Amino acid sequence: MLRVKMVNLKRRKVERERGVTLIELMLVVGIMGIVLAATYNMFDFQQKSYIVQDNVAVMQQNVRVGLEYMVKEIRMAGYIPEDIPYDPDDPPNPEPVSPAPEDDDEVTGESFSDGVNEEIEEAGINAITIQADVDNDGASETVRYALGPCEDDASIDCLKRETWKWDGAAWDDDLDGDGSADGPQDIAEDIDNIAFSYALLADDQGLANGIDDDGDGVIDVNDPGELKDWDLGVDGLLNTNALRSYIRQVTVTLTARAAAQDSRYIHPQQGDHYRRRTLTSRIGLRNMK
Numbered sequence: 083m084l085r086v087k088m089v090n091l092k093r094r095k096v097e098r099e100r101g102v103t104l105i106e107l108m109l110v111v112g113i114m115g116i117v118l119a120a121t122y123n124m125f126d127f128q129q130k131s132y133i134v135q136d137n138v139a140v141m142q143q144n145v146r147v148g149l150e151y152m153v154k155e156i157r158m159a160g161y162i163p164e165d166i167p168y169d170p171d172d173p174p175n176p177e178p179v180s181p182a183p184e185d186d187d188e189v190t191g192e193s194f195s196d197g198v199n200e201e202i203e204e205a206g207i208n209a210i211t212i213q214a215d216v217d218n219d220g221a222s223e224t225v226r227y228a229l230g231p232c233e234d235d236a237s238i239d240c241l242k243r244e245t246w247k248w249d250g251a252a253w254d255d256d257l258d259g260d261g262s263a264d265g266p267q268d269i270a271e272d273i274d275n276i277a278f279s280y281a282l283l284a285d286d287q288g289l290a291n292g293i294d295d296d297g298d299g300v301i302d303v304n305d306p307g308e309l310k311d312w313d314l315g316v317d318g319l320l321n322t323n324a325l326r327s328y329i330r331q332v333t334v335t336l337t338a339r340a341a342a343q344d345s346r347y348i349h350p351q352q353g354d355h356y357r358r359r360t361l362t363s364r365i366g367l368r369n370m371k
Contacts, residue, residue: 130346137340141272142359145338148241148270149361152227152334159212159332160201160369162222166213166248201370202329205320210278210332214369222248232271241273241336242266274339274358280320281331284310288328330370335362 102110204211209228216223224246232240244266246253255263282288284295286303294301295310302308309330312320320326343355352358 133342137342137344138357138359141338141340141357144270144272145336145359145361148273148338149334149336149363151241151243151269152336153363153365155214155216155225156210156212156227156332156334157365157368158214158216159367160371161214162201162369163215163220164222164248164250166200166222200323200326201367202326205278205280205326205329205332207278207314208276221250224248224253226266227269227276228266229273229276230266233268235271238271238341239273240268241270241276243269270338272339272341273336274356275335275337277335279314279333279335280312280329281309281333282312282325282328283330284308284328327370330367331364332367333362333364335360 200213202210202212203224204226209226211224211226213222213224215221216225226242226244228242228244229239230242232238244255245257245264246255247257248254255265257264284291284293284302285306285308287306288308289310290302291310292302293310294305294308296305296308298305298308300308312329314320320329337358337360340357344357345355347355347357349356349358
């Protein structure tokens with residue numbers, strides 16, 4: 083009996099110490115592989131989502147900053163404290179020059195043939211140039227907004243702001259005093275598109291075209307403050323100072339694009355993988371006379 087008990091104890095000890103079989107090991111490794119793969123996939127998804135959200139946040143900040151810059155300064159168009167003489171050859175005629183030549187004081191934009199003040203020097207579809215004392219220092223600036231290649235990466239477009247300051251006799255584009263033109267500065271990067279549209283005064287103080295432009299049933303002389311939404315493609319270019327002097331509202335539409343593509347997203351219009359954000363603001367011009 084004692085011998086049988088000793089044999090049973092040895093057998094149990096051997097069974098306890100024999101370890102795991104190859105099949106058990108394979109099962110454990112397989113389960114661990116599944117768990118690790120799921121963990122990695124979750125981490126990779128979260129990492130990509132974070133990158134996308136970070137790009138979207140930067141994009142939204144870019145479009146907000148760019149729009150705020152333009153709205154603030156365009157609203158001041160016509161706030162000109164000095165008696166700045168009118169120059170019919172500013173900018174050069176017939177073709178605009180960009181950037182403005184350093185050897186004279188011409189400003190990029192359209193050609194002008196009449197008027198004494200140039201509150202708005204250029205009113206285009208994709209660019210605008212205004213005169214105003216935008217920094218409230220008593221000296222007016224000419225400010226132009228348009229798109230152009232970024233300084234740090236010419237493969238992407240930035241919202242560009244170019245400035246000239248009136249020094250009492252001429253427009254100076256060397257604002258930092260280093261002896262050379264400053265040129266356009268980057269305001270917001272990864273900007274996909276910029277578009278401007280305009281509403282013109284259409285009563286007897288403006289176009290006086292004899293048309294009920296705003297559709298309220300009253301025409302021109304009996305309808306003070308009547309505005310006409312100007313279609314640059316149908317109504318023509320705003321290429322005279324007389325026409326631009328009637329501008330009372332400017333609508334700016336700015337579209338920013340994410341810095342990187344998101345392979346899981348397809349843009350419904352462009353068909354690419356870039357996410358975009360568009361902001362629009364309608365600006366009332368307080369100082370246009």
